Amino acid sequence: MLDLTNRGRMNMAGRLAGRRIIVTGAASGMGRAIARLFAAEGAKLALMDIAPEPLAVIAAETGAEHLAGDVADLAYLDDCVSTFAKALGGLDGLVNAAGILRTAPIEETSPEMWDRIQAVNLFGPAQLCRIALPHLRASGKAAIVNIASLGGIRPNLTMSAYAASKGGLIAFTKVLAAEAAPDVRANALCPGFIASPMTDALYVEDPSRRDVTLARLAMNRAGTVEEIAQSALFLVSHESSFTTGAVLTSDGGSSWH
Numbered sequence: 001m002l003d004l005t006n007r008g009r010m011n012m013a014g015r016l017a018g019r020r021i022i023v024t025g026a027a028s029g030m031g032r033a034i035a036r037l038f039a040a041e042g043a044k045l046a047l048m049d050i051a052p053e054p055l056a057v058i059a060a061e062t063g064a065e066h067l068a069g070d071v072a073d074l075a076y077l078d079d080c081v082s083t084f085a086k087a088l089g090g091l092d093g094l095v096n097a098a099g100i101l102r103t104a105p106i107e108e109t110s111p112e113m114w115d116r117i118q119a120v121n122l123f124g125p126a127q128l129c130r131i132a133l134p135h136l137r138a139s140g141k142a143a144i145v146n147i148a149s150l151g152g153i154r155p156n157l158t159m160s161a162y163a164a165s166k167g168g169l170i171a172f173t174k175v176l177a178a179e180a181a182p183d184v185r186a187n188a189l190c191p192g193f194i195a196s197p198m199t200d201a202l203y204v205e206d207p208s209r210r211d212v213t214l215a216r217l218a219m220n221r222a223g224t225v226e227e228i229a230q231s232a233l234f235l236v237s238h239e240s241s242f243t244t245g246a247v248l249t250s251d252g253g254s255s256w257h
């Protein structure tokens with residue numbers, strides 16, 4: 001079986017040896033898989049999430065720094081960046097994986113729901129990039145990965161607020177890439193349908209809807225969080241050293257199928 005953790009072929013140093021990287025949304029799903037893979041590749045991690053207990057568990061597992069809080073809270077973001085940069089001696093990478101999905105037709109998308117989705121999925125990641133940027137520039141070889149979504153490129157019904165937030169994050173990342181070059185690369189990673197607690201919640205009421213979603217994928221299966229972690233690893237590592245401002249879809253073919 002394919003060893004997606006990379007432990008099987010990891011050399012002693014690892015592909016992220018000594019790289020100091022913040023990962024948000026690290027308590028679940030993709031963020032947790034990214035933390036595990038990056039730790040296996042030798043990164044020194046600082047983990048963020050709004051859920052303190054599972055955050056503490058993954059931090060203990062990966063030997064990471066961690067602080068729990070809301071990515072929409074500027075004071076929390078300031079505190080995290082200054083605490084982590086001090087604890088790790090600088091920053092070489094940032095992965096914005098925290099996000100929320102709420103669905104409703106446009107007429108039922110309240111202003112409060114709209115604002116919260118923009119706050120968590122767009123304002124928070126963009127502000128964290130801004131606050132971390134001086135530390136990342138000082139690294140001289142840093143990389144940012146903003147986890148957007150295929151929903152920001154090929155939006156779905158009932159996801160107007162989510163699509164707007166992720167489309168906004170893609171556009172923001174391109175400007176960031178231009179302004180932060182050449183010291184810092186920034187790329188948007190757009191997963192398609194990935195099995196995680198976020199998508200599990202979508203099909204609780206009507207599990208047959210999952211088959212409709214799967215039929216849109218050329219590969220006819222959901223992706224795994226470990227597969228997305230591999231894409232994030234590529235974008236953070238030196239292997240993508242000439243890639244910036246890119247939008248990488250990891251979607252099993254659903255963007256064109």
Ligand SMILES: NC(=O)c1ccc[n+]([C@@H]2O[C@H](COP(=O)([O-])OP(=O)(O)OC[C@H]3O[C@@H](n4cnc5c(N)ncnc54)[C@H](O)[C@@H]3O)[C@@H](O)[C@H]2O)c1
Pocket residue numbers: 024025026027028029030031048049050051069070071072096097098099100101120147148149150151190191192193194195196197198199225
């Ligand atoms: N699962 C998919 O199919 C899919 C597809 C495309 C994009 N995405 C995006 O990928 C990212 C990860 O999604 P996932 O599937 O792993 O979801 P998930 O629900 O398993 O994980 C999201 C994590 O973000 C944290 N979080 C939520 N709100 C937060 C806040 N305000 N502050 C700090 N942390 C917060 C949660 O506690 C959770 O640990 C999200 O940005 C999501 O929008 C997911």
